[in-house]
Amino acid sequence: MKSLHFAALAVFGTAALTGCGVEPGEGQDDASGLDVPAQEFTSPFEDTAKDSVPSVALDGRAAAAAEGVQAMALNPSLRGLVSSWYSGSVPAGATQHWYWNNSSLTSAYSVGLSPTGASTTGGCRFEVTRTWDAQQYGGEREFHFALKNTGSIACGTNILLASRERTSNWATGGLAVGESRSWTWNNANPLTATYAVGLSPSGATSTNPCELEVTRSGYAQQPGGERKFNFTVKNVGAIACQGDVQLAAVTSANASWSTGSLSPGASGSWVWNNANPLDRVYSLGLSPAGASGSTPCQLEVTQSSYQQLINADGTTERKFYFTVRNAGTLTCSGTVLLNYL
Known part of the structure; x- marks a missing residue:
């Protein structure tokens, strides 16, 4: 088996942790919970602030069509992708707003990145800061996302658009402008699955x-012992409206390991080195x-x-960074699930 490395990063307010690998499914209940209905929260799981x-x-x-990659599913190396295209050069700290029109009404979409343009003095690093969905008059669904250059140099990234067909769905009910509503998916099994929401x-x-x-x-x-998602x-628009939740379970496992103990409010951060193949879109879960x-x-x-950097020997490498936070009131731990679409 190919050995890849992960490392705990020290960040402000973060507990430095060392991950240890575990076997997928070890000591876990694989009974399916996909037929269990979702329940609305009585105490909303409040949203956090989002970048403009x-x-x-x-x-x-249109960008994908201009590059001649409208049908990435026909390319054996990109079978898991809906499509892919290049962002163009983006200044350090700048944000782009992209959308994918005529989106499937029954899928959850995810965005992966393969940055390019790193220099010997600075890596090329990008982050998806927001994703949301819109319905246009007439019924068309659009998937929107914000892409930010979080590195120190101007560079670009290959945008990797992936989707997963829903495994369950239900109606949100009417939402006023600015209103939030929260749900829990009970018995989120198997415990090795991650979830994407469209x-x-x-x-x-x-x-x-x-x-x-x-x-x-x-x-x-x-x-x-029950796991919940x-x-x-x-509603981030200008009118009261509603929608249907498209919940997708992702079970393609890349790797997993322990978070170690995290106290309430503490965070642990990791980097997954050699994040290959370069067209892989990760689906994180816990x-x-x-x-x-x-x-x-x-x-x-x-x-x-995601980051591209140039190593000392001149080779380029893609890295995947992420942070896990203890959002509860109890010191505890968990297993990081690095799955992929």
Whole structure:
């Protein structure tokens, strides 16, 4: 088996951790929970602040067509992708707003990145800071995302658009402008699965689209051992509207390891070196452990990014960075699930 390395990074307010590998599914209940209905939270899983994005959106489908890569699924090396295209050069610190029109009404979309243009003095690093869905008047669904150059040099990235067909769906009900509503997916099994959430908004008018965003998500282990997946949907548009949740389970495992113990509010950050193949889109998840008494163990992924750097021997390497936070009130741990679409 090829050996890849992960390392704990020290960051402000972060607990430095060392991951240790575990076998997928070890000591876990593989009973399916996909037929268990989602429950709305009585105490909302509140959303966190999001970066602003440019009002002018760039057309991903047009960019892919211009590069002649409209049908990436026909390329054996890119079978898992809906499409891919190049961002162009982006200044350090700048953000782009992209959209993919005529999106599937029954899929959850995810964005991976393969940065390019690193120099010997600086890596090329990009992060997807937001994703949301819009319905245009007439019924078209658009998948939107914000892409930020979080490095120190101007460079670009290959944008990797992946999707996964839903494994369950339900209606959000009506949401007022700015209103958030939260759900939990009970018995989130198998414990090695990660989850992606798509939204199919409805209710657009001739003057305004319906825009819905998943603003936060996380995993919890209940004292009895049950794993739950929690997430919040917010109406980020200008009109009251509604939509359907498209929940997709991702079970293609790349690697997994322990977070180590995390105290309440503490974070641990890792980097996955040699993040190959370069067209792989990662789907991060968590399987918390250590719930006690009546208190659950609650963990969430707060940030992730991709980087290209030039090593001392002149070779280029893609790295995948991410941070896990203990969002609960109990010191506990969990398993990092590095899956892929």
